[in-house]
Amino acid sequence: MSENGFILHGAAVYSENRERIISMDEAWIVCVDGVSRGVFDHFPEEYAGLEVEDYWDKLIVPGFTDLHVHAPQYQFRGTGMDMELLGWLNTIVFPEERRYKDLEYAESSYDQFIEDLFVGPTTRAAIFGTADVESTLLLMDMLEDTGLVTCVGKVNMDRNVPEYYCETAEQSLEDTITFVEGALAEEYERTMPIITPRFTVSCSRKLMQGLGEIAKEYNLPVQSHLSENLTEIRMVQELEPDASFYGETYEKTGLFGLPSDIRPEREECPGYGDTIMAHCVWSPKEEIALMKKNGVFIAHCPESNMNLTSGAAPASLYLDEGLRIGLGTDLGAGASPCLFDTMKAALTSSKLRKRFYDENIRSLDFSDVFYMATLGGGEFFGKVGSFEEGYEFDAVVLDDFSLSTMNEYGAAERMERLMYLGDDRNVVGKYVRGQKLY
Amino acid sequence: MSENGFILHGAAVYSENRERIISMDEAWIVCVDGVSRGVFDHFPEEYAGLEVEDYWDKLIVPGFTDLHVHAPQYQFRGTGMDMELLGWLNTIVFPEERRYKDLEYAESSYDQFIEDLFVGPTTRAAIFGTADVESTLLLMDMLEDTGLVTCVGKVNMDRNVPEYYCETAEQSLEDTITFVEGALAEEYERTMPIITPRFTVSCSRKLMQGLGEIAKEYNLPVQSHLSENLTEIRMVQELEPDASFYGETYEKTGLFGLPSDIRPEREECPGYGDTIMAHCVWSPKEEIALMKKNGVFIAHCPESNMNLTSGAAPASLYLDEGLRIGLGTDLGAGASPCLFDTMKAALTSSKLRKRFYDENIRSLDFSDVFYMATLGGGEFFGKVGSFEEGYEFDAVVLDDFSLSTMNEYGAAERMERLMYLGDDRNVVGKYVRGQKLY
Numbered sequence: 001m002s003e004n005g006f007i008l009h010g011a012a013v014y015s016e017n018r019e020r021i022i023s024m025d026e027a028w029i030v031c032v033d034g035v036s037r038g039v040f041d042h043f044p045e046e047y048a049g050l051e052v053e054d055y056w057d058k059l060i061v062p063g064f065t066d067l068h069v070h071a072p073q074y075q076f077r078g079t080g081m082d083m084e085l086l087g088w089l090n091t092i093v094f095p096e097e098r099r100y101k102d103l104e105y106a107e108s109s110y111d112q113f114i115e116d117l118f119v120g121p122t123t124r125a126a127i128f129g130t131a132d133v134e135s136t137l138l139l140m141d142m143l144e145d146t147g148l149v150t151c152v153g154k155v156n157m158d159r160n161v162p163e164y165y166c167e168t169a170e171q172s173l174e175d176t177i178t179f180v181e182g183a184l185a186e187e188y189e190r191t192m193p194i195i196t197p198r199f200t201v202s203c204s205r206k207l208m209q210g211l212g213e214i215a216k217e218y219n220l221p222v223q224s225h226l227s228e229n230l231t232e233i234r235m236v237q238e239l240e241p242d243a244s245f246y247g248e249t250y251e252k253t254g255l256f257g258l259p260s261d262i263r264p265e266r267e268e269c270p271g272y273g274d275t276i277m278a279h280c281v282w283s284p285k286e287e288i289a290l291m292k293k294n295g296v297f298i299a300h301c302p303e304s305n306m307n308l309t310s311g312a313a314p315a316s317l318y319l320d321e322g323l324r325i326g327l328g329t330d331l332g333a334g335a336s337p338c339l340f341d342t343m344k345a346a347l348t349s350s351k352l353r354k355r356f357y358d359e360n361i362r363s364l365d366f367s368d369v370f371y372m373a374t375l376g377g378g379e380f381f382g383k384v385g386s387f388e389e390g391y392e393f394d395a396v397v398l399d400d401f402s403l404s405t406m407n408e409y410g411a412a413e414r415m416e417r418l419m420y421l422g423d424d425r426n427v428v429g430k431y432v433r434g435q436k437l438y
Numbered sequence: 439m440s441e442n443g444f445i446l447h448g449a450a451v452y453s454e455n456r457e458r459i460i461s462m463d464e465a466w467i468v469c470v471d472g473v474s475r476g477v478f479d480h481f482p483e484e485y486a487g488l489e490v491e492d493y494w495d496k497l498i499v500p501g502f503t504d505l506h507v508h509a510p511q512y513q514f515r516g517t518g519m520d521m522e523l524l525g526w527l528n529t530i531v532f533p534e535e536r537r538y539k540d541l542e543y544a545e546s547s548y549d550q551f552i553e554d555l556f557v558g559p560t561t562r563a564a565i566f567g568t569a570d571v572e573s574t575l576l577l578m579d580m581l582e583d584t585g586l587v588t589c590v591g592k593v594n595m596d597r598n599v600p601e602y603y604c605e606t607a608e609q610s611l612e613d614t615i616t617f618v619e620g621a622l623a624e625e626y627e628r629t630m631p632i633i634t635p636r637f638t639v640s641c642s643r644k645l646m647q648g649l650g651e652i653a654k655e656y657n658l659p660v661q662s663h664l665s666e667n668l669t670e671i672r673m674v675q676e677l678e679p680d681a682s683f684y685g686e687t688y689e690k691t692g693l694f695g696l697p698s699d700i701r702p703e704r705e706e707c708p709g710y711g712d713t714i715m716a717h718c719v720w721s722p723k724e725e726i727a728l729m730k731k732n733g734v735f736i737a738h739c740p741e742s743n744m745n746l747t748s749g750a751a752p753a754s755l756y757l758d759e760g761l762r763i764g765l766g767t768d769l770g771a772g773a774s775p776c777l778f779d780t781m782k783a784a785l786t787s788s789k790l791r792k793r794f795y796d797e798n799i800r801s802l803d804f805s806d807v808f809y810m811a812t813l814g815g816g817e818f819f820g821k822v823g824s825f826e827e828g829y830e831f832d833a834v835v836l837d838d839f840s841l842s843t844m845n846e847y848g849a850a851e852r853m854e855r856l857m858y859l860g861d862d863r864n865v866v867g868k869y870v871r872g873q874k875l876y
Contacts, residue, residue, distance in 0.1 A: 075843050078858030079851050081785070082803045105844070112842040306786035309801060311793045335782075335858035344773075347519070348744035348783070349790060355749045356795035363747060365520045404550040405513050406543070413517050420516030420773035423861060 005032035005434070007047060008395060010055030011411040012039055014062050014387045015375040018319060021367040022387075023412035028052075029060060031393040034434030038389040055397050055429070059414050062385050063123025063394030063432060064339045065377030068223070068278040068299035068328025070128040071139055071152075072097045072106075074113040077332040081307045085229040086201075088308060088333070094165045097130040097155075106135035110142055116337040117148065119424045121373075123394040123432045124149045124381050126223050126276050126299070126328075128196055131155050131167060133179045140183055144191040147437045149381060149394075151270065153196025153223055154179040158207045160235075161198075173210040180218050190433070193218075194270075199225040200236045200249040212254025221270035221380075222255045223299075227287065228279035229310045247277070247287040247296075257294030269382030276380060278328055279304075280318070281311045288323070297324045297380050300372060302345035304330035312349035314361045319368055319376075326377020327369070340419045343369040366416045397429030398422070443470035443872070445485060446833060448493035449849040450477055452500050452825040453813040456757060459805040460825075461850035466490075467498060469831040472872030476827040493835050493867070497852050500823050501561025501832030501870060502777045503815030506661070506716040506737035506766025508566040509577055509590075510535045510544075512551040515770040519745045523667040524639075526746060526771070532603045535568040535593075544573035548580055554775040556584055557862045559811075561832040561870045562819050564589045564661050564714055564737070564766075566634055569605060571617045578621055582629040585875045587819060587832075589708065591634025591661055592617040596645045598673075599636075611648040618656050628871070631656075632708075637663040638674045638687040650692025659708035659818075660693045661737075665725065666717035667748045685715070685725040685734075695732030707820030714818060716766055717742075718756070719749045726761070735762045735818050738810060741783035742768035750787035753810070754800045764815020765807070778857045781807040804854045835867030836860070 012027035022039070030037035030047050037047070073093060080092045100106040117125065127143075127150055129136030136154045143150045156172045157165075167175070176195070183193040195215040197203040203211075215222050227233055227246050236246045243249045250256035257263070258273035277291065278299040291298065300315045318325045327342045328334070334342065350363040378385020384392050400414050403421045418426055430437040450465035460477070468475035468485050475485070511531060518530045538544040555563065565581075565588055567574030574592045581588045594610045595603075605613070614633070621631040633653040635641040641649075653660050665671055665684050674684045681687045688694035695701075696711035715729065716737040729736065738753045756763045765780045766772070772780065788802040816823020822830050838852050841859045856864055868875040 075845050077843075078841070078855040079847070081858075109844055112844070115842070303786075306789055309789040309793050312790060345786070348741075348787070351744055351747040352750060352787060352790045353794060355747050356791060403516070404553070405515075406547055406550070407513050409517065417516040420519075425863075 005030065005047070005050045007044070007050050007052045008055060008060050009052050010058045010060045010397070011414065012060045012387065013370070013411045013415045015371040016386065016388060018371050018376065021370060021412055023410050025411050027060070029387050029395070031434045034393055036387050036389055036391045036393050039387045058428065059398040059400060059411060059418065061396050061398065061415060062374040062378065062387060063396050063430070064121040064373045065326055065381065065385060066122045066125040066329050066339060067276055067297060067326040067377040067380060068301055069125055069331050071110055071113045072100050072130045073332030075109055078335040083308070085232055085308050085310065090162065094162055098165045100130040100132050100135040103135055103138060106138055110139050114142055114146055118146055119427060120338045121396045121427050122148070122339060123396065123430060124378060124384060126151045126194060126380065127153070128223070129154055131157065131165065133175050133182070136179060137182050140186070140188065140191045144188045147190070147432050147435055149190040149432060151192050151194035151221060151223070153194040155196050155198050156207055156211060157198045157202035158204050159202055161202050169204055169207040169210065172207055173214065176211065176214055180214065180220065184218070193220060195220050195222045195255070197224050197255060199232070200240060200246065201232055205253065208249065208253035208255060216254060216272050219272045221272070221274040223276040224250065224255065224278070226250070226277035226280050227283045228281055228305070229308065230282060233282055245284050245287045247283065247290055251290060256290065257296040259293050260295055263295060270380055274380060278330065279310065279313065281305055281313045288321070292321060292323050295324060297326060299328035300325055300346060301328040301330035301334060302349040303336060303342055304333035306345060306349055307335065308333050312353040314353070314358070315346060315350060315372070316362045316364050316368065324376070324379060325372055326380065327372045338424055339373050340422055343373050343419050346372065370415065393431060393434040395431040396427060398426050399428045400426060402426065443468065443485070443488050445482070445488050445490045446493060446498050447490050448496045448498045448835070449852065450498045450825065451808070451849045451853045453809040454824065454826060456809050456814065459808060459850055461848050463849050465498070467825050467833070469872045472831055474825050474827055474829045474831050477825045496866065497836040497838060497849060497856065499834050499836065499853060500812040500816065500825060501834050501868070502559040502811045503764055503819065503823060504560045504563040504767050504777060505714055505735060505764040505815040505818060506739055507563055507769050509548055509551045510538050510568045511770030513547055516773040521746070523670055523746050523748065528600065532600055536603045538568040538570050538573040541573055541576060544576055548577050552580055552584055555586065557865060558776040559834045559865050560586070560777060561834065561868060562587045562816065562822060564632060564818065565591070566661070567592055569593050569595065569603065571613050571620070574617060575620050578624070578626065578629045582626045585628070585870050585873055587628040587870060589630050589632035589659060589661070591632040593634050593636050594645055594649060595636045595640035596642050598640050607642055607645040607648065610645055611652065614649065614652055618652065618658065622656070631658060633658050633660045633693070635662050635693060637670070638678060638684065639670055643691065646687065646691035646693060654692060654710050657710045659710070659712040661714040662688065662693065662716070664715040664718050665721045666719055666743070667746065668720060671720055683722050683725045685721065685728055689728060694728065695734040697731050698733055701733060708818055712818060716768065717748065717751065719743055719751045726759070730759060730761050733762060735764060737766035738763055738784060739766040739768035739772060740787040741774060741780055742771035744783060744787055745773065746771050750791040752791070752796070752799045753784060753788060754802050754806065757806055762814070762817060763810055764818065765810045776862055777811050778860055781811050781857050784810065808853065831869060831872040833869040834865060836864050837866045838864060840864065
């Protein structure tokens with residue numbers, strides 16, 4: 001037996017699959033070579049040689065995955081939320097993102113962003129940079145040092161963007177290759193490039209086609225935005241009249257996942273065919289069917305969708321129909337970098353959606369949002385987001401002592417309370433792929 | 439000039455009235471004899487004799503008012519949120535409230551509740567106790583010691599409540615008199631009794647009439663719930679067929695405020711005719727008109743209304759039509775005791791309401807929710823909730839240093855960021871009626 005492992009002892013909560021949450025008031029979780037060997041309700045004698053890290057009455061949960069976050073929107077989070085998507089992009093987002101050509105600014109700003117990511121419950125993230133290559137590579141460098149596992153993209157856009165921040169298709173593609181090759185040359189252990197067209201509104205067909213080819217050639221995943229806002233959707237219809245729905249503009253250009261029968265099996269995740277589409281608030285039936293067929297991951301961003309008056313995605317429908325779905329903070333349209341807040345927003349917005357819009361779509365419950373925050377989003381990175389045997393060992397240790405109550409709660413209810421009442425103060429330990437970060 | 443005062447120096451934000459928010463990056467706020475003498479953009483020489491408390495780059499705002507909070511629901515906050523109102527009351531609330539007959543339990547529990555209230559931005563609150571007299575008087579005793587200003591009510595209910603927690607009308611009225619006289623005998627400086635029928639569903643006409651008489655006789659304010667949940671509203675229609683809308687059941691029994699022409703002018707607030715109705719999510723036009731006529735305060739409880747799938751009140755309509763309205767955390771249907779979270783919930787739920795339910799009712803903006811949290815709710819307690827000259831001096835000092843950003847923001851935007859990103863950690867000072875609590 002390998003000695004390269006350890007056992008965590010404490011209360012544990014994790015999703016076995018999307019239907020079943022496991023709650024254990026006392027658990028021993030075994031990690032060997034960065035991978036879980038399973039969870040035991042008694043001390044596992046077969047691993048007696050491993051050191052036990054004793055967290056006693058603390059709660060141990062899988063690391064959380066933030067499937068959609070904009071690093072260069074960190075500075076203005078929590079302001080400007082009285083606008084909707086397109087006005088907000090032009091007034092607040094683009095001028096700010098343009099500043100990242102200044103590497104000194106980029107470094108100071110990304111430093112603050114990364115600090116927040118580090119102290120919260122997130123262990124994995126899919127991150128948007130800016131259109132600028134240098135500062136996006138810098139962001140990857142900085143992230144690699146944290147121990148977190150991330151995908152990072154240089155953003156592309158060649159239309160409907162103010163001149164000061166707009167690229168040509170040619171330049172954008174050339175820069176993307178520079179970015180990808182620069183990133184790959186670093187041979188990072190835990191930071192990988194991801195193809196990142198901003199959204200169809202700001203990407204010509206030519207640009208998107210080129211990006212699809214790059215994704216395929218370099219075996220890279222893709223992330224973008226889809227069906228977020230009603231005005232945006234109308235704009236896509238006008239720009240791309242031959243697409244019968246928004247998602248088809250990505251599908252036609254090789255940027256919308258792959259059907260499972262032709263999606264490559266792989267050791268290393270993610271790769272070509274793995275795609276994240278953020279929002280999907282207003283996806284029509286055909287789009288939903290295609291996302292299911294192509295294994296597209298939905299990044300459900302409920303705080304952002306409320307803040308920008310976009311609406312609320314039918315997340316329970318996506319879950320119940322077997323689509324892949326995780327949560328995104330969507331900084332800076334989401335204010336909070338902490339996925340506890342995203343989970344809460346997913347619950348509350350699903351309830352208002354049910355009451356005000358569609359009684360037939362059930363609201364989410366705690367186990368749904370816990371699943372999305374851990375296993376649902378983690379799946380984008382491979383076997384990630386659970387303590388089931390064989391999963392990469394990402395764990396977060398939570399101390400709920402400060403959340404006073406005289407009631408005795410089981411582990412799952414303690415996690416529910418942490419979600420409602422806790423914040424980064426309650427995150428007291430973090431492991432990624434078996435490496436202890438703190 | 440009296441020497442019994444001081445000057446606070448720092449950035450300041452406050453509402454002058456419901457239309458206008460004042461943001462000053464540098465301000466001197468003068469307090470004499472517990473009352474504001476106004477805010478100056480330079481050192482006010484006429485008060486040169488007063489000591490200056492220098493908060494430098496910190497933010498000073500009026501104390502926040504929590505217009506609706508259930509102290510005995512503190513223990514289970516953040517759990518059980520997958521139910522709607524009536525099921526939740528029977529399954530979670532009533533069994534818990536029943537425990538407060540045990541004074542030791544009550545003391546330990548209220549101690550935790552009060553600690554949370556104390557460390558957050560709240561300086562005034564209208565609080566529900568339980569049906570039990572002794573423990574509700576104990577709660578008042580404990581609150582008096584904090585320095586916060588509060589109204590506290592013994593809850594009444596004589597129908598549609600499990601037998602173990604149900605009163606008879608006679609006993610309920612008798613206990614209410616015992617409670618009121620017990621509370622008044624203490625001659626508290628800042629803690630007063632308030633008449634508290636739980637809601638029409640659980641109060642017979644006879645009980646409500648008796649309570650209306652007690653309110654009048656003892657010159658007491660009233661708090662209750664109104665038009666929160668669709669099933670509740672249908673139940674009221676069945677129980678009270680001669681009322682043409684829910685609010686009329688309170689109006690008929692002297693529990694629904696008073697028209698301004700006969701509402702007594704008073705030095706001491708609140709008193710008879712001052713009424714808080716929590717929720718008002720589904721109030722019909724006639725009910726809204728009567729609340730306006732009678733000066734009823736609406737306690738808008740957006741987090742609670744989302745958690746229990748009640749909906750979202752048309753708060754901007756109430757504001758624009760000139761109704762009195764403040765915010766309530768509504769612990770434990772609201773999870774967070776911190777009004778920052780309530781403000782955020784008010785914003786996000788108003789946006790989803792607009793997108794999903796009624797495009798014609800505008801969503802709230804930051805200055806609306808800041809107004810409701812301070813001046814809107816504060817008005818229930820008299821001249822409270824602003825730094826305008828003549829207002830009782832409640833102030834909260836906020837430190838936003840931890841909310842990293844490289845942008846320079848004005849005072850109002852800093853408060854907006856504190857609301858989105860801050861928590862009780864950021865509350866570093868508190869004054870009530872000119873008394874410094876910390």
